[in-house]
Amino acid sequence: DADVTQTPRNRITKTGKRIMLECSQTKGHDRMYWYRQDPGLGLRLIYYSFDVKDINKGEISDGYSVSRQAQAKFSLSLESAIPNQTALYFCATSAENTEAFFGQGTRLTVV
């Protein structure tokens, strides 16, 4: 089983719909992150959480919200999806003195 699991792996949704991307990790790490990847732009940080009660905005948080339901679970929501949120989304986890471990990504298309 993967250390970081994202669901769904692929999703097509309509403009204006609410959608949730889920992430769970079995590493036992306290830190979790959501990034989006766009061609030619690399990965950009949406939100990050250092523990269940510590959630912070990243550089591109507008239009997104998150929930840290437990140490191992961190979900990303798009309250009202728009086409420019079409991207590849990655969840990651880390602990002090470790590198980040990434999930396999969720490819989201907003039509």
Add this chain to the structure above:
Amino acid sequence: GDSVTQMEGPVTLSEEAFLTINCTYTATGYPSLFWYVQYPGEGLQLLLKATKADDKGSNKGFEATYRKETTSFHLEKGSVQVSDSAVYFCALGHTGARKGGSEKLVFGKGTKLTVNP
């Protein structure tokens, strides 16, 4: 703010050729530096890292040296293989008083490498 600039691709090489992917950074303090690799259809995996100046990270024949004087962390491999075809990301992370961590990674835009037989 912090930023990472890496060589834009795509880069196409023949098998056994020498590879260099340039990476420079701008950051306050003393960040840790990383190279991540993304194989087709997969997430990112750590390739190598360096946590302080003059450290050399190495893995799978790849190397990169943390050069504070030139704010660089160039990735090199002496003889690439077809299996090295992937997208490579340079990244930096601030750990505050902690060492080795990678909270709030800042990524470069990625360099796509294709190695032909």
